[in-house]
Amino acid sequence: MASWSLQSGARPGFVTGDENEEESVALPPMTTDRGPNPPPPAISVTAPAVREFVAAAETPQADAGPSRIREFLQSRGSGGIADRIFIGLMLLCALSIFAIVIFILMILILQSKLSLAQFGFGFFVHSAWDPVNGDFGALPFIFGTLATSLLALAMAVPLAMGVAVFLTELCPKRLRSPISFLTELLAAIPSVVYGLWAVFVLVPMMRDSLGPFLSKYLGWTGLFGGYNFGVGLLTASIILAIMILPIISSITRDIMLAVPTSQREAVLALGATRWEMIRTGVLRNARIGIVGAIILGLGRALGETMAVTMVIGNHPDIAKSLFAPANTLASVIANEFSEATGDMYLSALIEIGLALFLVTIVVNAIARALVWAVTRGTPSRVH
Amino acid sequence: MSTNPMHAPPPARDGDALRPPMNFQSKRMRLNSARRYVVNHVVTGLAVLSTVLVIVPLVAILIYLLYMGASSLNLAFFTHIPAPVGEPGGGMANAIVGSGVVLALASSMGIPVGIAAGVYLAEFGRGRLLASAVRFTADVLNGVPSIVMGISIYSLIVIRQRHFSAFSGGVALAVMMVPTVTRTTEEMLATVPHSIREAALGLGVPKWRTVLSVSLKTASPGIITGCMLAFARVAGETAPLLFTAFGNQFWSLKLNEPIAALPLQIYVYAISPYDEWHRLAWAGSLVLIVMIMVAVTLVRIYASRGVLKGAS
Numbered sequence: 192m193a194s195w196s197l198q199s200g201a202r203p204g205f206v207t208g209d210e211n212e213e214e215s216v217a218l219p220p221m222t223t224d225r226g227p228n229p230p231p232p233a234i235s236v237t238a239p240a241v242r243e244f245v246a247a248a249e250t251p252q253a254d255a256g257p258s259r260i261r262e263f264l265q266s267r268g269s270g271g272i273a274d275r276i277f278i279g280l281m282l283l284c285a286l287s288i289f290a291i292v293i294f295i296l297m298i299l300i301l302q303s304k305l306s307l308a309q310f311g312f313g314f315f316v317h318s319a320w321d322p323v324n325g326d327f328g329a330l331p332f333i334f335g336t337l338a339t340s341l342l343a344l345a346m347a348v349p350l351a352m353g354v355a356v357f358l359t360e361l362c363p364k365r366l367r368s369p370i371s372f373l374t375e376l377l378a379a380i381p382s383v384v385y386g387l388w389a390v391f392v393l394v395p396m397m398r399d400s401l402g403p404f405l406s407k408y409l410g411w412t413g414l415f416g417g418y419n420f421g422v423g424l425l426t427a428s429i430i431l432a433i434m435i436l437p438i439i440s441s442i443t444r445d446i447m448l449a450v451p452t453s454q455r456e457a458v459l460a461l462g463a464t465r466w467e468m469i470r471t472g473v474l475r476n477a478r479i480g481i482v483g484a485i486i487l488g489l490g491r492a493l494g495e496t497m498a499v500t501m502v503i504g505n506h507p508d509i510a511k512s513l514f515a516p517a518n519t520l521a522s523v524i525a526n527e528f529s530e531a532t533g534d535m536y537l538s539a540l541i542e543i544g545l546a547l548f549l550v551t552i553v554v555n556a557i558a559r560a561l562v563w564a565v566t567r568g569t570p571s572r573v574h
Numbered sequence: 575m576s577t578n579p580m581h582a583p584p585p586a587r588d589g590d591a592l593r594p595p596m597n598f599q600s601k602r603m604r605l606n607s608a609r610r611y612v613v614n615h616v617v618t619g620l621a622v623l624s625t626v627l628v629i630v631p632l633v634a635i636l637i638y639l640l641y642m643g644a645s646s647l648n649l650a651f652f653t654h655i656p657a658p659v660g661e662p663g664g665g666m667a668n669a670i671v672g673s674g675v676v677l678a679l680a681s682s683m684g685i686p687v688g689i690a691a692g693v694y695l696a697e698f699g700r701g702r703l704l705a706s707a708v709r710f711t712a713d714v715l716n717g718v719p720s721i722v723m724g725i726s727i728y729s730l731i732v733i734r735q736r737h738f739s740a741f742s743g744g745v746a747l748a749v750m751m752v753p754t755v756t757r758t759t760e761e762m763l764a765t766v767p768h769s770i771r772e773a774a775l776g777l778g779v780p781k782w783r784t785v786l787s788v789s790l791k792t793a794s795p796g797i798i799t800g801c802m803l804a805f806a807r808v809a810g811e812t813a814p815l816l817f818t819a820f821g822n823q824f825w826s827l828k829l830n831e832p833i834a835a836l837p838l839q840i841y842v843y844a845i846s847p848y849d850e851w852h853r854l855a856w857a858g859s860l861v862l863i864v865m866i867m868v869a870v871t872l873v874r875i876y877a878s879r880g881v882l883k884g885a886s
């Protein structure tokens with residue numbers, strides 16, 4: 192497609208072969224190097240329609256009627272109406288993204304009306320979840336979601352930062368590409384597959400080796416008490432950390448790559464060591480975006496459903512121990528939605544979905560705004 | 575671009591302006607050179623260590639998944655439907671076909687809308703507030719948990735129809751595909767040089783025709799791989815299908831009835847107590863992983879030629 196070549200200055204505005212692929216406007220090149228008599232236009236084109244057009248242009252008509260060129264152009268249609276319809280169609284599709292968000296919001300509010308009216312705001316601070324007696328409160332799930340997500344962040348963020356620093360600043364060029372490919376691949380593996388791995392590898396490991404180890408050496412903190420089933424808050428947090436690590440590290444890497452090299456060179460030229468360069472030249476410039484990347488990871492962790500559902504134990508309780516089975520907002524929906532009996536039960540579950548939707552929208556909006564503030568305009572090339 | 579508030583430079587931070595530049599040649603810094611040297615190497619070591627700590631277990635997980643999948647995969651997996659409990663053998667033929675049906679439905683709805691929205695953003699919306707808002711919303715929508723999509727589509731379609739259906743599953747996945755496809759299409763169209771568009775417009779080609787046969791065609795390899803990535807992502811989605819496609823132990827191709835899907839089947843089999851079903855779950859996850867791997871590899875090949883931000 193890109194092989195249309197219009198040679199010479201027949202249309203000085205359109206000189207192809209402009210290597211500048213940036214978004215900047217390609218100014219028409221100056222044509223000062225041409226002699227006093229410009230050579231006749233030599234147009235070599237491939238498209239048949241264009242050949243026809245050129246043929247029409249080269250045989251001028253003497254009669255007063257519309258020229259062949261105009262006839263030709265008119266036969267192609269003015270394009271005005273078609274253009275407007277086309278743009279309208281594209282605009283409609285673009286607006287459908289707004290429509291989706293508004294639609295989801297409306298549906299969730301409509302369907303959870305029953306529970307919204309019954310419990311009001313108290314729904315989110317009430318800790319009972321008793322479907323038999325129709326008493327519903329979302330506090331245990333909010334606790335479970337926050338505990339697993341924050342624990343996962345605590346585990347994933349330092350490691351992800353290390354990976355990002357290594358990939359952008361320290362890594363030999365040859366290693367960079369395979370490692371970032373691997374992180375992308377791992378970010379794309381479905382949640383249910385991680386869940387499968389966790390059920391058969393992580394849960395037994397937690398039950399037989401990691402759990403006893405933790406309660407032996409860190410039992411004094413009181414966080415590792417109680418009976419260790421293998422499934423529970425800690426297991427869910429670990430699988431969440433594994434899942435959000437590739438996401439956080441790859442976005443952080445993009446953001447650190449967006450910091451101009453001149454910043455690094457300037458700090459190095461002042462006599463800084465490499466770490467001082469990273470700290471003052473890169474991390475400080477990228478900090479807003481890095482916070483955004485972390486919040487993005489948080490958003491992912493908050494809404495993660497399948498893997499967590501498979502290993503968290505699904506028990507609506509607020510326990511002090513990290514070994515205790517718990518439940519998150521997403522996992523309670525996945526588990527109980529299809530067996531919800533009664534309108535109030537269903538409505539309460541949908542209200543949990545509504546809360547999850549609103550929270551993730553807000554979290555993601557903040558995160559994206561922060562990431563955009565740093566990477567604005569700069570293309571993050573995937574190396 | 576300057577009218578675009580999303581892309582405006584961030585306001586100057588007061589702290590940065592007031593703080594004097596760090597002087598690495600000061601007396602204090604020179605005296606501390608040994609400490610600085612050590613800190614530098616310690617931190618470098620930590621970064622390398624954390625990378626090793628991350629990469630090794632993740633690779634181990636990947637290899638374990640591939641190994642378990644490969645050792646439990648056989649021909650029957652692709653040709654048989656699930657055997658009754660206790661009976662050896664059986665496969666997931668119905669789930670694979672069911673996934674195909676649901677994904678075909680989702681792609682036929684999600685991909686055209688996504689591409690059209692991407693075309694609007696890249697070709698007509700440059701620098702407009704509306705386009706920035708759409709872009710932002712698409713990114714935010716990308717982060718909405720899939721289970722929320724599931725219950726929304728359940729409330730919208732399943733409750734009305736009073737039964738689960740393949741169609742509702744397709745709609746749920748289509749909604750999830752739209753933002754990804756939109757962003758990839760936009761990023762890929764942005765890599766098309768303006769001169770090509772201008773050449774077409776200068777020849778009197780109408781705008782819509784320029785977009786279709788010049789911009790889109792030039793960017794088509796990238797857009798196609800972007801669609802493949804979106805496809806592979808939703809192919810592994812379980813949560814939106816739990817209450818829409820619902821799953822089915824038998825052959826069914828009807829759009830109006832519950833239908834089996836690979837990720838659903840993996841979920842059900844993974845939490846079941848039967849070894850034979852566990853084996854099938856491993857085999858099923860291998861199929862999903864291989865599909866994802868192919869898509870990610872292809873995207874990578876095309877991304878190295880252009881920008882592909884929206885997919886991350």
